[in-house]
Amino acid sequence: MASVELLILFLVGAGVIAYILTRFNTFLGSIFTIFAVMFVFVSLAGYGFGMNMDTTVNILPGISFTETYLGFYFAIIIVFVYLMVSFFHPYYLSEYKYKNSYNLLFLLSLAGILGAFYTDNFLNLFFFFELIIWTTMFLIPQGKSKEAAVSYFGFSIAGSVAMLIGIFITYNVSGTFSIYQGLAALSGTNAIFVFVLFIIAAFAKLGSFPLHIWLPIAHGNAPHPFSPVLSGALVKLGAFIGVLALIRIAPATGLFTAMDLPIGQYVVAILGSMSIVFGTLMAIKEDDAKKLLAYSSMSHGGYILVAFSILNGIAFAGGFYHILAHALASAGAFMAIAAVARATGTTKMKELGGMIHKMPITYLAYLIAIISMAGIPPMGGFISKWLIFQAVIDKGMIFVGIAVFFGSVGSFLYVFRPLAALFLGQELTEYKKVKEAPLLMLIPTFILMGLNVYTGVFPGGILKFINNIIVELGYTGIEVSTYEINGTNGILNPALIGLIFAVGSGIAFLIFIVLKKSRKVELMDTYTAANFVHDEHLLHYAVDFYAPLERLYEKQSNWMTKFYTALAEKVRELGKLGKYLFMSKNISTTVFWIVAIIIFLLWGEVL
Amino acid sequence: MILNILIGIGIAFFGFVLQTSIAGINRKIVGRLQKRHGPRWYQEFIDIFKLLSKRSITHGWIFDFGVIMALGGIIATAMFMPLTNNFLAFENFDNFFIFVYLIAVGMLGMAMSASGSGNPWASIGVMRALTTMLAYEVPFLIVVLTIINLTGNSSLTEIMLYQQASGNNWFLIALPIGGLVGFIALMGMLGKKPFETYVAPAEIASGPMVEYGGKQLGMLFIMNEISAFIEVSLFVHLFLGGATNIFEFLIKYFVVYTLANLISSVNGRFKIDQVVKFFYKWPLIMAVTQAVIAIYFGWVI
Numbered sequence: 001m002a003s004v005e006l007l008i009l010f011l012v013g014a015g016v017i018a019y020i021l022t023r024f025n026t027f028l029g030s031i032f033t034i035f036a037v038m039f040v041f042v043s044l045a046g047y048g049f050g051m052n053m054d055t056t057v058n059i060l061p062g063i064s065f066t067e068t069y070l071g072f073y074f075a076i077i078i079v080f081v082y083l084m085v086s087f088f089h090p091y092y093l094s095e096y097k098y099k100n101s102y103n104l105l106f107l108l109s110l111a112g113i114l115g116a117f118y119t120d121n122f123l124n125l126f127f128f129f130e131l132i133i134w135t136t137m138f139l140i141p142q143g144k145s146k147e148a149a150v151s152y153f154g155f156s157i158a159g160s161v162a163m164l165i166g167i168f169i170t171y172n173v174s175g176t177f178s179i180y181q182g183l184a185a186l187s188g189t190n191a192i193f194v195f196v197l198f199i200i201a202a203f204a205k206l207g208s209f210p211l212h213i214w215l216p217i218a219h220g221n222a223p224h225p226f227s228p229v230l231s232g233a234l235v236k237l238g239a240f241i242g243v244l245a246l247i248r249i250a251p252a253t254g255l256f257t258a259m260d261l262p263i264g265q266y267v268v269a270i271l272g273s274m275s276i277v278f279g280t281l282m283a284i285k286e287d288d289a290k291k292l293l294a295y296s297s298m299s300h301g302g303y304i305l306v307a308f309s310i311l312n313g314i315a316f317a318g319g320f321y322h323i324l325a326h327a328l329a330s331a332g333a334f335m336a337i338a339a340v341a342r343a344t345g346t347t348k349m350k351e352l353g354g355m356i357h358k359m360p361i362t363y364l365a366y367l368i369a370i371i372s373m374a375g376i377p378p379m380g381g382f383i384s385k386w387l388i389f390q391a392v393i394d395k396g397m398i399f400v401g402i403a404v405f406f407g408s409v410g411s412f413l414y415v416f417r418p419l420a421a422l423f424l425g426q427e428l429t430e431y432k433k434v435k436e437a438p439l440l441m442l443i444p445t446f447i448l449m450g451l452n453v454y455t456g457v458f459p460g461g462i463l464k465f466i467n468n469i470i471v472e473l474g475y476t477g478i479e480v481s482t483y484e485i486n487g488t489n490g491i492l493n494p495a496l497i498g499l500i501f502a503v504g505s506g507i508a509f510l511i512f513i514v515l516k517k518s519r520k521v522e523l524m525d526t527y528t529a530a531n532f533v534h535d536e537h538l539l540h541y542a543v544d545f546y547a548p549l550e551r552l553y554e555k556q557s558n559w560m561t562k563f564y565t566a567l568a569e570k571v572r573e574l575g576k577l578g579k580y581l582f583m584s585k586n587i588s589t590t591v592f593w594i595v596a597i598i599i600f601l602l603w604g605e606v607l
Numbered sequence: 608m609i610l611n612i613l614i615g616i617g618i619a620f621f622g623f624v625l626q627t628s629i630a631g632i633n634r635k636i637v638g639r640l641q642k643r644h645g646p647r648w649y650q651e652f653i654d655i656f657k658l659l660s661k662r663s664i665t666h667g668w669i670f671d672f673g674v675i676m677a678l679g680g681i682i683a684t685a686m687f688m689p690l691t692n693n694f695l696a697f698e699n700f701d702n703f704f705i706f707v708y709l710i711a712v713g714m715l716g717m718a719m720s721a722s723g724s725g726n727p728w729a730s731i732g733v734m735r736a737l738t739t740m741l742a743y744e745v746p747f748l749i750v751v752l753t754i755i756n757l758t759g760n761s762s763l764t765e766i767m768l769y770q771q772a773s774g775n776n777w778f779l780i781a782l783p784i785g786g787l788v789g790f791i792a793l794m795g796m797l798g799k800k801p802f803e804t805y806v807a808p809a810e811i812a813s814g815p816m817v818e819y820g821g822k823q824l825g826m827l828f829i830m831n832e833i834s835a836f837i838e839v840s841l842f843v844h845l846f847l848g849g850a851t852n853i854f855e856f857l858i859k860y861f862v863v864y865t866l867a868n869l870i871s872s873v874n875g876r877f878k879i880d881q882v883v884k885f886f887y888k889w890p891l892i893m894a895v896t897q898a899v900i901a902i903y904f905g906w907v908i
Contacts, residue, residue, distance in 0.1 A: 356669055356723070367719075376711045386704055396756045396902040398749065398895060405748040406741075412711065413737045416718060420730055424669065424722040490702045490761035497705060500686050500697075501712065503612055504619075505679030508826065511659075512675050515822040518665035523725035526666075527817055541730035548880045549738050 002043035003054035004065045004118045008111045011040060015107035022093070023100045030089035033103045037083045037110065044079055048072045049465070055118065066120035069469040074240050075117040077324055078233040081331050082110050084444040088225035088335065091342060091441060096142040096223065109135040116237070122167040122177045129160055129237070136234065140222045148221035155214040159204030163241065166197035183248045191251035195264055198245035206238025206301040207294075209275040213564050216286070219294030220347075224338035227290055231297040232331035239304050239323055242268075246308045247316075247473050259395045265309040272305030273403030278560075280410035285550050285557060287543075289337045289347045289418045293330060296373060296414060299407050300326045303388060306400055310391045313470050314488055317478045318387030320466045325372055325380035325455055332369030332448040333415075336362045339437040339445075340422065349418055350543045353536070354427030354523070358434040363423045365445040370415035372452045375408050378498040380455030383485070387478075390487040413546060421542035426523055428536050457498040459485065615686030615696035622685050622836035623829060627651045629861055630832065633868045640872055655828045663821020666724045673720020674823045678830045680713030685833050688840050691850045692767045701763045703751060706841055707744075713830060714740070717815060724818035732814020735805035735879050742886035743795030743802070749894040750785040750792075753901050754778055754845060763841075767849025777848040781908045785897040786846050788890045793863070795886070796838040799871035804879045839864050 014036035022029025047053050051072070055065040086106070093099045112131035119125050133156045141149040171177055174185035186194055200211075207215035215235075219227050246265060253264040261269075279299030286292040300322065307319030339362045340355055341347045356363040372379035375386075385408060392401050437445070455462065460482045467477030479486035483495045524536065533539050544550065550557075582593045631648040638645020665671055687705050689695030718736065721729040755761045758769040770777050779786035795802040805814050819827060843849065843859045850856035877885065900906045 354725075357667065360668075371712070371715070374711070374715075376708050376715065377705070382708055385708075386702075389704060390761075393752050393755050393761075396752075396898075398752065398898045398902065401749060401752045401898075402745060402891075402895070405745050405752075409741050409744040412715070413741055416715070416733075416737060419719065420722040420733065424719065424725075425730065426725045487761075489755055489759050490704075491699050492702055492705075493697075493700050496697060496700055497683075497709065500612070500615065501680065501683045501709070503616070504681070504683030504686065505675060507616065507682055508675045508678035511678070511826060511829075512671065512822065515659055515825075516662045518663045518671070518821065518823070521664045521666060523666055525664075526724065526726040527728070528726075539725060539727055541727035541734075545730075545734055546738060548735075548878070549741070549883060552880055552883060 002047045003056065004114060005054075005057050005060055005063075007040055007043060008114050009059065011036065011107050011111035011114070015104040015111075018103035018107060019100055022103050026094045026099055027090045029100075029103050030086070030093055033089055033107060034083075034086045036107060037079070037086045040110065040114070041076075041079045041083045044072075044076055048076060053118070063115070063119065063124050064121050065115075065118045067118065069465070069472045070240075070243065071117035073320065073465070073469055074236060074323070075114060077327050078113050078117075078236060079110065081229060081233040081327055082106075082113075084331055084335070084448060085225050085228050087440055087444045088338060091438065092223065092225050092338075098138075098142060102139065102142065102223075105135040105139050109139070113233070117240070120179055122170065122179055122182060125179065126160065126164055126167060129163070132234070132237070133157070133160065136226075136230075139226050140218055140230075143223040143226070144221040145217075148217045151214040152218040155204045155207075155211060158211075159201040159238075159241075162197045162204070163201035166194040166201070169194050169197070179244070180248075183244065186249060186251075188252075191249055192253065192264070195245050195249045195251045198241055198249065199268060202238045202242035202245060202305075203271070204238070205241060206235050206305070207298050208238070208301045208305060209271060209278050209298070210560065212275065212279070212298045213560060215298050216282075216291040216294040219297065220288050220291035224341050225335075227293075227338065228331040228334035231293065231334055232327040235297060235301060236323055236327065238301065239308075239319075242305060242308055243473075246305075247311070247475075250311070259397055261309075261311065261395065261397075265311060269306050269309040269397065269400050272302040272309065273400045275299065275302030275305065276403045276407035280407045280414065281553055282557065283414035284410065284417070284546050286414075287349055289340075289349055289422060290334065292349075292414055292418065293333055293337065296411065297326070297330055299411070300330070300373075302407065303385070303404065306404060307384075307388050307391065310395055310397070311475070312391060312394075313467075313475045313478050314387055314394070315391035316470045316473065316475060317463060317466050318384050318391060320469060321380070321387060321455075321459065321463065322384035324462065325384045325452075328448055328452050328455060329369045329372040329379070329381055332365055332445070332452060333373065335441075335445060335448070336366035336369065337418070337422075339441060342437070343434045344431055349421040349545075352422045352428070352431070353425045353540045353542060354423075355431065355434070356423045357427050358431065359423075359436050361442055361445065362437055365449050366423065367419065368449045368452050370419065372456065374411045374415050378456045378494065378501055379452050380459070382456055383459045383492070383494060386492055387485075387487065390489060394488045413549075417545050421540075421545060425542060426536040426540040428540065453498075457495050458483075459494055611696050612686070616682075618688055618690060618696060619682045619685035619833060621690070622688065622840070623833050625857070625860070626832040626836040626839075626864075627655070629864055630835070632861075633865055636865060637868060637872045640869070651828075651832075655825050658820075658825030658828065659822050661821040661825075663819075663823055665823070666818065669723035670720050670818075671823070673716045673718075673723055674826050676716030677713045677720065678716075678826045680709060680711075680716055681830045681833045681837070684709040684713065685837055688837060689764050689767070689844065689849075690840075690856055691852055692764055692771065694853070695764065698764075699762060703755065703761045703763060703766075703841075703845075706763075706837060707748070710834060710837060713834065717827065717830065720823075721815035721818070726818045728817045729815050732805050732817070735814060738879055739795055739798075739802055739805055739882055742883045743792040743890075746788050746886055746890035746894040747792035747796075749891070749898055750782070750788050751845065753782060753785055753894075753898045756902050757907065763844045763849070767844050770848035771851065776908055777846060779846040782897055782901055783908070784893045785901070788894045788897070789842060789846050790867075791886075791890050793838060793842045794867055794870065795882070797835055797867055799867050800874040801877045802882055803871070803876050804882055835864075839867075 115128035170182040283295035372381040375381040463480045470477045631651045635645040718733040
């Protein structure tokens with residue numbers, strides 16, 4: 001039996017040891033971190049699937065745990081992403097200014113993750129959330145910019161505060177901090193209030209429209225090994241709160257009869273759709289590979305929200321499967337980009353080109369990850385998108401349909417951009433000496449490649465586990481056998497698709513191999529319409545890849561940035577007013593205001 | 608299972624022969640339209656076999672790997688395609704989304720290979736192809752959403768049977784606006800003018816194809832023919848009631864492809880941003896209108 005409490009204490013202890021070890025030797029400390037995370041992952045995987053974790057609490061005061069399929073599903077995915085990323089630490093940490101604390105904070109945030117998904121108490125949940133935010137907040141600025149951390153922290157805190165107010169309302173109504181009893185006791189107007197507050201928290205954490213502005217800033221500037229954690233793991237906290245709000249609270253608002261859906265859920269679905277469209281358009285436009293993937297996370301967050309707002313088993317299965325598929329795909333893609341960034345020192349696509357010739361395995365990892373991200377079979381992303389499409393079509397949600405189809409096709413565009421500009425194209429002269437990533441970094445790469453394919457070919461087992469979560473949430477699960485998935489309007493056999501794809505490729509390979517062998521020529525030896533081009537950079541098409549398309553929405557693309565800049569400006573002005581009123585040089589004015597405010601606050605209580 | 612796979616391979620091969628022949632006949636028809644004789648109907652076969660027999664160049668492993676992935680993906684997609692309502696390789700598994708998304712593997716392979724050649728024309732062509740795809744796919748999928756919502760099934764065979772059942776019309780008649788959108792989207796999928804922007808031989812030197820020759824080009828030709836077969840068959844099954852026997856299928860197929868080709872031969876070419884603007888204006892509005900009146904009001908002829 002593995003005890004949740006002991007695992008958390010173990011992580012805290014391991015964090016301290018990692019701190020000391022890293023201080024003496026970065027490599028050693030990072031290896032220790034890998035083993036610590038691996039231990040937690042193995043304990044979770046060994047006991048958690050059968051719901052055999054020990055949830056008794058003996059040492060930690062005021063904390064209580066319980067075991068749910070929902071919490072475990074999130075926990076295992078996130079711990080897995082942490083494990084994969086920890087393999088990158090030995091090669092990146094030495095560059096960072098505060099490398100000693102990196103492993104400590106990393107392990108502490110993992111402790112927060114475990115606590116947050118296993119607790120049954122709202123105050124504990126809030127505490128563990130804050131633990132995650134505060135630890136990760138110090139990890140992000142070790143990358144490129146300190147402002148990224150401010151932006152991340154600001155939005156996370158806004159979300160947390162919204163959640164805290166929701167928790168207090170729940171406590172006021174139900175008289176308990178227990179998550180499940182508390183949410184069950186809500187009704188009427190209170191339920192709507194708490195629903196809205198929790199949705200705000202979910203949007204802030206998930207980085208969904210209109211609270212998405214921090215996502216590209218934080219992802220793009222975070223340390224390279226931390227971006228996969230942010231995108232693959234931490235934004236999923238938002239999905240967790242979203243599930244609590246959309247399914248557990250589900251306030252009794254009016255019903256859209258055409259779609260048989262409550263208005264609250266429909267509004268969230270529409271906002272999720274806007275997230276999809278907005279994220280896709282911005283990702284197409286983006287030049288920094290990491291920011292591009294950050295916008296893609298925003299768009300995938302939209303899919304998750306859409307899935308959970310359609311209240312039936314198929315949609316939930318799609319949403320939960322999408323969380324897994326996107327975590328694997330985005331971790332894979334971000335880690336491939338991180339490997340490139342380590343070798344070249346940049347993530348700007350216009351500065352890169354032809355990396356495939358030096359880093360073929362990293363290229364394959366990226367390729368498989370984006371195939372999954374774009375929802376193309378035979379990868380995991382296809383299964384989840386297929387399930388979500390089923391639900392959307394079945395409900396006849398036309399406008400949400402436009403968004404999910406647009407996002408799905410649009411994702412081909414943006415994921416192809418790094419492929420073409422960064423990995424393919426001309427081999428630029430300045431990167432001729434680059435080497436493939438070291439073996440230790442290739443281990444997680446291979447594991448992620450394998451899992452991306454596995455989730456796309458044999459989803460049966462995972463979907464059966466997801467059925468447990470759906471039943472736990474009070475809905476009926478989907479019909480799934482070893483190879484087949486039964487949707488509302490069709491059957492899918494992913495293994496068959498995988499097999500047929502292999503057959504097709506086999507035939508194509510046969511045709512290719514029996515024909516005459518080709519002569520190898522240099523990349524520069526291309527058709528140039530009789531111009532003599534001597535420089536690789538001139539033959540590399542990477543800048544403004546989708547220029548004609550970008551021009552169509554160029555003017556609209558910075559609306560949200562402008563809005564937040566204006567908002568920041570107004571807040572600053574308000575601060576100036578406050579400073580002018582209360583903080584004047586004349587000391588007596590300040591004292592007067594302090595006294596006045598104290599009297600105002602105490603009015604009716606003491607006075 | 609082995610038998611089913613063999614039937615699937617047979618369907619893919621049949622699709623290749625059918626589309627290549629019909630494309631050859633269409634070259635003759637377009638020739639007559641332009642007051643010339645046009646090539647023989649089997650000219651396309653000659654072209655492909657000549658290319659396959661030639662020795663060619665390669666730009667590295669991704670250049671070849673992409674071509675194999677492209678042809679493999681398209682053959683795999685074609686293997687799922689039903690020809691008539693009882694002739695298909697894998698019963699119950701002819702799900703509509705397989706065709707839309709498995710075909711994308713082939714497209715991705717081709718795009719990858721083209722970009723891997725290191726020629727900027729190729730990358731520009733790929734960029735245009737993907738942008739065109741973003742344009743036509745959304746209106747088309749909205750119409751299909753309507754169809755699947757009405758029939759309650761996304762299996763192509765079931766959609767065919769629904770249209771053939773007494774009392775129901777072909778979806779081209781039942782959903783006239785949607786049918787029109789479907790046809791315009793088909794023109795985009797086939798890369799017919801005015802949506803031919805991504806090939807544009809006179810402008811970007813055939814775009815993605817610029818660097819190819821020999822067997823790679825021959826394989827991409829085969830891929831192109833099979834994907835045209837998939838796209839036209841999709842239209843036949845979704846909007847024209849499918850087919851009860853193979854001759855019906857052949858007639859419908861021929862009519863649809865020839866019509867698309869005739870329209871193509873009297874049109875100019877859009878610029879790429881015009882393609883996007885066009886599709887997100889009328890076809891999308893029409894598709895949404897059709898979806899709203901069919902799903903929410905239930906007005907289906």
